[in-house]
Amino acid sequence: MKELKVSRRTQYTRMVLxxxxxxxxxxxxxxxxTIKELCEKADVNRTTFYAHYTDQYDxxxxxxxxxLLWLKEAIITLLGKITDKSGTMQVLEGICEYFVENSKHLQVLMSEQGDIDFQKEIFTLIYQQCGISPPSPTNIWLGINEDAFIFAVNGSVGLIQHWLKNGFKKSAKEMAETIYELTIHIR
Known part of the structure; x- marks a missing residue:
């Protein structure tokens, strides 16, 4: 089936919302x-909102x-088939740069106001793509400790939250190095 091109008006409406x-x-x-205050802030009517979304959660x-789509594509592009330290560092640094470039949205998405499950999903995806995944019956022999994996994911979320909240006092590269050094022992 042919994919329909999204009009500029539709793109603009979605961006404003x-x-x-x-x-x-x-x-x-x-x-x-509320949907009412969201529509007032975006200067669109409720009908327009509901033409695009079911509610604020949607x-x-x-x-x-x-x-997440950007993240998956970036990891594939940045990591390729490299699974050593330089490949992992490239991925982490690229992701940290994305956080800086998109800080307007990500400061909120990664804050206490954001969805913690989404935040954990980001780092779970990153670690799994970099060869660090939680233990399961099929990979328990790798020696990956479930507690260490959970700590790495939650610790990374907290570290990124702190970094975003305090105005990027470290560069993207420094932040990537910090995350790498704190999580390397999980493998």
Missing amino acids: QDSLIELMKEKSISKI LLRKIEDEV
């Missing part, structure tokens, strides 16, 4: 955001899905 949701999430949790999930 996404930006408006992110702005509102800086002030309060998504559960406290809108947030679409934003998160875009980030």
